[in-house]
Amino acid sequence: MSAEGTELNDRSISRPPSQAEILTDRAFRGLAYASGVLIVLLLVYILWKIGAQAAPAIARDGLGFLTRAVWDPQNGEYGILAEIWGTLYSSILALIIAGFFGVAVAIFLTQDFLDPRLARVFRTTIELLAAIPSVVFGLWGIYVVIPALRPIANFLHSNFDFIPLFATPMGGPGLAPAVIVLSIMVLPTVAAISQDAFQLIPFKVKEAAYGMGTTRWEAIQKVMLPTAASGISASLVLGFGRALGETMALAMLIGNANQISLSLFSPANTLASLLASQFPEAGPIEVQQLMYAALALLAITLIVNIAGTIIMAMSKKQTVA
Numbered sequence: 001m002s003a004e005g006t007e008l009n010d011r012s013i014s015r016p017p018s019q020a021e022i023l024t025d026r027a028f029r030g031l032a033y034a035s036g037v038l039i040v041l042l043l044v045y046i047l048w049k050i051g052a053q054a055a056p057a058i059a060r061d062g063l064g065f066l067t068r069a070v071w072d073p074q075n076g077e078y079g080i081l082a083e084i085w086g087t088l089y090s091s092i093l094a095l096i097i098a099g100f101f102g103v104a105v106a107i108f109l110t111q112d113f114l115d116p117r118l119a120r121v122f123r124t125t126i127e128l129l130a131a132i133p134s135v136v137f138g139l140w141g142i143y144v145v146i147p148a149l150r151p152i153a154n155f156l157h158s159n160f161d162f163i164p165l166f167a168t169p170m171g172g173p174g175l176a177p178a179v180i181v182l183s184i185m186v187l188p189t190v191a192a193i194s195q196d197a198f199q200l201i202p203f204k205v206k207e208a209a210y211g212m213g214t215t216r217w218e219a220i221q222k223v224m225l226p227t228a229a230s231g232i233s234a235s236l237v238l239g240f241g242r243a244l245g246e247t248m249a250l251a252m253l254i255g256n257a258n259q260i261s262l263s264l265f266s267p268a269n270t271l272a273s274l275l276a277s278q279f280p281e282a283g284p285i286e287v288q289q290l291m292y293a294a295l296a297l298l299a300i301t302l303i304v305n306i307a308g309t310i311i312m313a314m315s316k317k318q319t320v321a
Helices: 003-014 019-061 081-110 116-131 134-160 175-199 203-211 216-227 229-245 248-253 271-281 284-320
Strands: none
Touching: 019 284, 081 116, 081 175, 081 229, 081 271, 081 284, 116 175, 134 175, 134 248, 175 229, 175 248, 203 216, 216 229, 229 284, 248 271, 271 284
């Protein structure tokens, strides 16, 4: 480039913004602020509508609604302790499985274990799992997972029934097939965000680790994983949120039984499944109770997101330190 061209380019960069550019910037900032306020107002409106319909149930049952494990519309008895247990228990188990395999897949696809073109094919295949409808996962669980899991479950129950996890036999839908399918549904979220976290690590960090004489696994374990910890934490939080809100597949696979059990083979229920299965035939009183259950699910999701934000902030501080 000539000296004259360089001088013109420098002038265009250093010149003050034009009136049109200032107006465009202000318009964009105003649109961004308006979008943020709109999202907050939408959340408040949703909470207000649900809370208004749940108010009679809250006044009638109070916190006892959260501590009873019965749902009997015929006798007017309602409680969601079993559903809260099933929601948290199934989501945590699914997150453990999806977290392990999701982070392992992210490492496998980003740390030069595969040719870049082949890694791209695997990455696309995993991401396609997120596009499969929930009902398809449910049907696959009914016709494939449950028959394949039943002999293993019966063997574990027959030989290790003294362990609470295997205390009951598996007759059909239950917690174990629901957790397996749920973990597969959560896997793309964890794997995709974890891959992004690893890819954002500067290449010089990896070069420095190898320059210190580390092996590939030592570099991954002691350098790459700690550096990507905040991104991995974000993937787990989002995966947990996906697991908490999953409805159709769990409604088809978990058994929809209001009971609290540690056994992996017993039927259970979740808040989302309860809402999906009871709303179509619910009367006015039951709708109020279901809205109360929806508020409980929103509260659990909010607590999980707050806890996840705190964990991510702590991970960033440790990484910087």
